[in-house]
Structures are given as C-alpha cells and as structure tokens.
Amino acid sequence: MSGTMRPAQQRGTAPPQTPADGVAAHPATHPARSAPEGAKQRDAFFDNAKYLAIVLVAMGHAWEPLRGGSRSVAALYMVVYAFHMPAFIVISGYFSRGFDASPRQIKRLVTGVAVPYVVFEVAYTLFTRWTDRTPDRPISLLDPLYLTWFLAALFIWRLTTPLWRLVRKPLVLALAVAMLATLSPSIGNVLDLQRVLQFLPYFVVGLCLRPEHFQLVRRSEVRALSVPVFLGALAMAYWAVPRMNDAWFFHRDSAEELAAPGWYGPVMTLVLFGCSMVLVACFLAWVPRRRMWFTVLGAGTLYGYLLHGFVVQGANFGHWYDHGWVHGPVGAITVTLAAGAVVTVLCTPPVRRLFQCTMEPELKWAFRRDATDLRRPL
Template sequence: MSHRDTTTVTQAGTVPPGSPLSQHRSTASARVEAGPVKQRDAFFDNAKYLTIVLVAAGHTWEPLRDGSRAAGALYMLVYAFHMPAFIIISGYFSRSFDASPERIKRLVTQLVVPYVVFETAYTLYTRWTDQSPDRPISLLDPLYLTWFLAALFIWRLTTPLWRTVRWPLPLALLVAALATLAPIGDDLALQRTLQFLPYFVLGLCLKPEHFRMVRRRRVRLLAIPVFAGGLAMAYWAVPRMTAGWFFHDDSAVELGAPGWYGPVMALALFGCSLLLVACFLAWIPGRRTWFTALGAGTLYGYLLHGFVAQGAKFWGWYGPAWVHRPLGEIIVTAVAVTVVTVLCTPPVRRVFRFVVEPGTEWAFRRTAATQPSGVRGEPRSAGGR
C-alpha cells in the first residue's frame, strides 16, 4: 500500500488490522484503560538524595571530630536535621498505609527481609573489622544502620493509629518525651524509635501545600541566616554539649544529665530540628537535575555505604595526619559523597536488588489484589513510593 493509500484509509477512519498504526492504537487504548502513569516527584527524589549524602558525610566526619572543632560543629549541625528530614519524608509517603494484606506484604518485602539480611551481614562484617569473632547475631539488637529499618517497620505498622487519633503530633511528642526519662534497652532500637517518632507522625500529617510553603522565595532567603546561626551555635556547643542528644538512642540519665532534662531536650531539639529541616527543604530544587534519578536508590546508598565507612576505620584511612587538616577533611568528604552517589546508581541497584528489594511473592498467598489482570499495573519502585 502506498503512502497516499495509507493516508486515505486513515482519514476515512478504517485501519487495516495488524498494521503498525493499528498496533499503536491498541497500545494507546490499553494505556488509557490502565489510567495515567504515576510520575515520581522530582522534589522528593532530590531531597532524598541530598539527605543520604549528608548521612554519608556525617559518618565520614565522626572520626575527625576529636581533633577539629569545625568538623565537630558541622557534624552536630548535620545530625540535628538530616535524619529528621529523611524520617519526615518517610512519614509523608506512608500516609496511605492501611495495614491491608497487600501493604503488609510490601512491608515484609521492603523492610523485614532487608533487615534480616543486612543485620546478619553487618554483624559478620563487624566481627572482622572489630576483631570480635564472638559477637552474636541478634535480630533484636539492630547494628549500625539497620536500626532505621526496624524503626520504619514499627512506625508504619502504627500508621492507622496515628491517622485515627485526634491530636497525633502532641501525643507522639509526649511519647518521645517520656522515652527520654529512663533507659528502655536496645531491643529493636526502641529508645531511638520512640524518640524519633514525632518526625514520622509529622510527615503523616503534612500535605503537599506544606512543602510548597517552605519552598517560597522568602523562606529560601531566611534559610541562609538560620543555617549560619545554627552553625555558629553548633561551634559554640561542641565543647559544652554531647552530640549524643542528636542520636536519640539514650535516655537523659545515660547521657549524664538529670532525668527532667530529657523531656525538655526532646521538645527543644524537635523545634530546632524542624526549623533546620524547613530551611533544608527550602533549597531543594523542584526540577529534574542530574541526581534526581538517584533519589529512587537512596535505600541502597544508605545500607551499603556503611560497609565502606566501617572499613575505612579498620584499614586505617584516618591514620595519616593530613587527613585531619582542612584540605584532608574536604577530600575525605568528597570521597564519601562520591561513594554514596555511586551506590545509588542503577547498575549498583541491579546488582544488589536481590537483597535490598527481594522478590518474595512466592512466600505469600495470592489475594484479589495480586491476581493477574488484563492490564499490567504500575511497577513497584524503590522506597515503596
């Protein structure tokens, strides 16, 4: 058939079956029936990537704090808001969790299985790096980075409760304040889970317009003096305050303070962290950038970079004197940023997907939601979004 004949048939509204145009229309029709494809929000992917970069930088600065007050100040400032920001975003994307069978399956696949795998891997790795061959493998005592998986599992399970009560955030703040009064123990990082709880609950309460508010030009400009003041305050506090308050994994008594300090510090740090998180989010670009796609792989960067951070201490990378000078600190930070960036890339994610996002469909019964249908649904993306 000539080009002219094809044009005539198309204009007449009749397309020969099996032709490329017919196949195109069939595909387009299927897409219409399936509904619009859900697009990832570049703002949140950018925020997740930049947050995970700060996590890696913070772990890099930890061995540098003793000999450098500036490194200690940066460390304290970053720890005041980087995990709160990550947890708030996690809470925001947990709003739809309803404890349905399909959601529970995702919870097990995305959090429980990786927790078991990486808790075991980090324990075996630590036996080697710390020269402690007798260290037991305990799934009740999260090691290093795995505490976040255990905490997120608990937070998401309680999401229906926080979506039901009348004053969720004040109640969560009360729980966090009470958790600082006495040691709770290391089981499932419960102390840290309870003290970080308000940030997750706040994320559940937020709406898109709240994020638009902090991205206004006025807030962006105000963020500059706020961060400058925060850094100055951190520099002042380095010799006067333990950074342990920002880890949220100890009670006030364990940090050498009277018990009543705990609730006061919990509320004060929440306000301080919330202000810094707002300033941090104000400068997150909302457009697609070269690192936007890496935001989908932040869980990979988070879980894998710990092996490099732990190994750096074991291999003596912090031993040379030049590392503890300003130029050395900058180089070490650049290396950490590069490493965590590479770990978020698609090739690394393909290699480690079997442990970070394992396929566990074989372990569950099929429900109505998982029965095959005529139209393929949206593929699952990293991070449960």
C-alpha cells in the same frame, strides 16, 4: 548514628517514587498506595531531597573520626545531625499517609523493609566480626546493628500509622511518648525502641503534612531566610561543641544514660524537635524542584544508605584516618568529597540492579496468593 561501631555503641548507631510502593528504594520516600506500579509520576523534588540528604548522611559518618581534632568539623557534624535523619523520617511519614495495613501493603512492608533488615543485620554482623576481630559476636535480629535501626523503626512506625491517623492530636501524643522515653533507661536495645520512640514525632509530622505545606517551604522568602538560620545554627553549634554532648542528636539514650538530670530529657526533646524542624524546612527550601543530574539517584538512596556502611567500617579497619594530613583542612575536604562520591556511586542504577534481589525481593514463594486476592471473602 555515628559512623564507627565502637565497643560500647556497636548497635543502633547512625542513617531513606521508588519501585512498587516505596518501602524499598528508600524506606523514607514512597506512598504506601494500592495503585498499580508506575501509576503516578515521580516527584523530582522528593528524589532530589533524598539524594542530598543521603550525601549528608555519608559525609557525617566520614567526619566522625575528624571531629575530635577540629571544632569546625564538630560544629558541622552537629548541625547536619540535627536535621538529616529528621528530614528522612518526615518524608517517610508523608509517604505513609495512605498506609491502612491492607494485605497488599503488608506484603510490600515485609519485602521492602523486613527482608532488607534481616539481610543487612546478618551481613553487618558477619562483616564486623572480621573488621573488629570479634568472631564470637552473635547475630541478633532484636538488637539492630549500625544502620539497620532505621529499617526496624520504619517497620514499627508504618504499622502504627492507622493509630496516628485516628487520634485527635497525634503530634502532641507522639511528643509525649518521646519525652517519656527519655525518662526510661530500662527500655533497652530491643529493636532500638529508645530511638523508635524518640524519633516518632518526626514520622507523625510527616503523616500530618499535605502537599501545600511543601509548597510553603519552596517560596523564595523561605529560601532567603534559611541562609541566616543556617549560619546562626553553625555559630551556635560552634559555641556548643565544648559545652554540649552531641549524643542528644542521636536519640538513642535516656537522660540518665547521658549523665543528665531526668528533667533534661523532656526539655531536650522539645528543644531539639523545634530546632530540627526549622532546619528541615531550611534544607527543603534549597532542594531543587526540577530534574537534575542526580534526580535519578533519589530512587536508590536505601542502597547508598545501607551499603556505604561497609565502606565506613572498611576505612576504620584499614586505618585510613591514621595519616596525619587527613586531620587537617585538606584532609577534611578530601574525606568529605570522597564520602559524597562513594554514596553517589552506590545509589546508581547498576548498583541497584546488582543488589535488587536483597533490597526489593518479590518472594512470591512466601505468600499464599497475590495480596490483592486476600481481600476477597474465603
């Protein structure tokens, strides 16, 4: 989840109402429904939440080169990483409740998640061959590079949705799976399964939520309580910076790989799940319910998510962080504002139109007939 693809952590680092059933404009947002496009009105609350979360993702990536020299930046980084991806994944699960693996929905999953995954896996590999000066780096669709791990994970999570809707205690089972994953360093990097399994409980939480649950976090008392909770989280993170390995928040490694005793894994899974869900609730409590100037950008968060990675890599290649002033307070503020501005531009409608062919392709030529016709007997 880090913003820099270091040699030892190149793959699986780091991150998503929309057009046509929601797997495209941000994979974490729209219901996999069978209703016609535009049949339901977009909810400004979720678009606002997606935009604000993607801004935090970009800021987190911008802070990474600064956290080694600033305990305050490292604390902010830790708090943001505790909830921004869980928030995306919870919303993804919430809008996947209607997924029943019908032909029409499978088609949308392929065009809105699988195709962007392939396109950006190849694009990131080619780009990092240049920026990292590694011309022999292979293109591997089984080992997600950088931000593409989320698309691979969403594809798997959505396909398993019918199972989680069938079992009696889905969250308990998902937490058990995540806990066991931390004990298994042999899982490896195939489709970043370690991350898929460790983040799974947040997706399942989303599947279990109902509209009234989101109404609860919008109450004024929850908003008031969220302020001391966030302040407490920042204070705790500031204390933990020199004492804790923040890689636990990335959910990409087993306990053994983090040089911790095996039993740490299951315990940290439960502790981090509780902390992350509290912070997700606090974050959602402050998301505006009405339309804002940035509401329209919530439909383009997948674009901002995937495209800003090239800017991050370009900044590292251009040695933008080598200037001393960048590592001071003014530099940290400048980098933060620049990250927010860049990802905002990348979510705008003109950028969406430019890259729509890769993010939301129709691919009519790839399917035998319209997906709705596949339901009819042959």
